[in-house]
Amino acid sequence: MRYFFEIAYNGTTFHGWQRQKNAKSVQQEVEEALSKVLQSEVSITGSGRTDTGVHCLQQFFHLESDEALTEKLSFTLNKMLGPDIAINNMFQVIEEGHARFSALSRKYEYRITTKKDPFQKDFKYFLNRPLNIQTMNDAAALLIGKQDFESFSKVKTEVNNFFCDITEAEWKVNGTDLVFHIRANRFLRGMVRAIVGTLLDVGFGKIAPEEVKNIIIAKNRKQAGSAAPAHGLFLTEVTYPPEIVKK
CATH class of the missing domain: 3.30.70.580 (Pseudouridine synthase I, catalytic domain, N-terminal subdomain)
Incomplete structure (x- = not known):
């Protein structure tokens, strides 16, 4: 059983x-x-x-x-x-x-706070630099769909392919908190943190939103941004077809 x-x-x-x-x-x-x-x-x-x-x-x-x-x-x-x-x-x-x-899909959230909070230091990435949320969401929209995400994967990883089908990728603001929501059928090792780091570079104005598409096409981890710190990342949901439950 x-x-x-x-x-x-x-x-x-x-x-x-x-x-x-x-x-x-x-x-x-x-x-x-x-x-x-x-x-x-x-x-x-x-x-x-x-x-x-x-x-x-x-x-x-x-x-x-x-x-x-x-x-x-x-x-x-x-x-x-x-x-x-x-x-x-x-x-x-x-x-x-x-x-x-x-599993049909997995969802992650990356949590950032712009207000220093000693009680959330292990669960949110404290960032007090200004960000352009609109350009970050413009860039995030380019992640949607089934694509090869080798540029956002750790280099040493054993997988048959780097294709993932992302169905949700969006930043949402709630007061002093900023949360990135991303859902896909699968994720590669280090993928979400690399994506977040890249989107933060967009928000800082280091790269243009449309450059994210070029990073995907490059299939080269060195082209993407640095990985965001681990403590801001949460696996929040895994979904399955209801018929797998034993009646």
């Missing part, structure tokens, strides 16, 4: 989602807790990977179990896991349901 778990976490103290040999990861923490509860070695598959310091409001992982699992497992896991990880839901899915490959 296959089960999906909905998870959220504060990424400040983690070296990303994926298990690593000599670094603390979210996947490792969850697998170790599950192995203790279920009294057997457990391996989980996540809907994707987040980088060091990136936060998550909604992500999913799946696991296989020979025995039926109940909601009590979520309660027990939340007691065992530290305060930076929360299991918010669990449900059985069909055998073909896959946390990564069945």
Whole structure:
């Protein structure tokens, strides 16, 4: 039987989602807790990977179990896991349901504040330089559609192709906060932070909005801007077809 778990976490103290040999990861923490509860070695598959310091409001992982699992497992896991990880839901899915490959879309938000706030220093990028939001949104509109985003990917990454289909890319202002919303069917390693860094260069007037199209065409990471700091980035939503849920 296959089960999906909905998870959220504060990424400040983690070296990303994926298990690593000599670094603390979210996947490792969850697998170790599950192995203790279920009294057997457990391996989980996540809907994707987040980088060091990136936060998550909604992500999913799946696991296989020979025995039926109940909601009590979520309660027990939340007691065992530290305060930076929360299991918010669990449900059985069909055998073909896959946390990564069945996902229809993922959404990220990049959060910036123009007002220094010591209580949000780990969750928003403090930036007190003036920005032209209109030109940033003009540039963001050029990201929409299925395109090759190699220019915004980390150089050393194992993927079959660099094509992503972006359906949403927009900056929104709320008082002293500025949030970038981006949704796509998939994302490359470091892609959102590289996009944000490039759009900030547009907002600073370093490059023209239309230059973003040339950066995409170049397929060269050196042509794009520097990656924005990790702590402003949140994975906020992963969507799946409703038919994967076991009736």
